[in-house]
Amino acid sequence: MNYKLCIMNYALKILIFFMxxxxxxxxxxxxxxxxxxxxxxxxxxxxxxxxxxxxxxxxQELEAQPLNINTATYEQFSRIxxxxxxxxxxxxYYRDKYGSLRTMEELSMIRSIERPMRLFLxxxxxxxxxxxxxxxxxxxxxxxLHRHQGT
Numbered sequence: 459m460n461y462k463l464c465i466m467n468y469a470l471k472i473l474i475f476f477m478x479x480x481x482x483x484x485x486x487x488x489x490x491x492x493x494x495x496x497x498x499x500x501x502x503x504x505x506x507x508x509x510x511x512x513x514x515x516x517x518q519e520l521e522a523q524p525l526n527i528n529t530a531t532y533e534q535f536s537r538i539x540x541x542x543x544x545x546x547x548x549x550x551y552y553r554d555k556y557g558s559l560r561t562m563e564e565l566s567m568i569r570s571i572e573r574p575m576r577l578f579l580x581x582x583x584x585x586x587x588x589x590x591x592x593x594x595x596x597x598x599x600x601x602x603l604h605r606h607q608g609t
Contacts, residue, residue: 492521492581498574500540513539520582527583528558538582545570559585 496502496517502510516537525534527549535546548570553559562580565571571579 492517492578495574495578495581496539499572499578505539517582524582524584526586526588527562527579528553528585528588530583538579540575540578542570545575558588560587561585 505513517539532546532550535541535549536543545568548568549565552568559565562576562583562585564585565576565579566573
């Protein structure tokens, strides 16, 4: 009986050890992952050393505090190196047409954004739902028009 208990205890310790290793390995893979994706998604030869230093600092800030892709502005998107004007327009069009992105993987539905850029963006943005005002609480169109016309 003690022999079985000893073996089970040993097996449990090994299992916990491997679980810890897998969690540690995953943490290492995701920490600073944007740097690997950055090199794949962006042609760094377009930038000089000063620009790269500024970009690196900005991207580190974004990694620490990612932006919500559903509320990001054109200006915020345009600060992301490697993201073209067409891709920014496609993201904003997708958001307008289909509503908030539920996950970052949904970027794969936008044809102009290839896999390296999607992986890069997934390190810098999160997909959080946007609370919209219910239709019955929105101002009526005629009241907006009158307010704009000054009458």
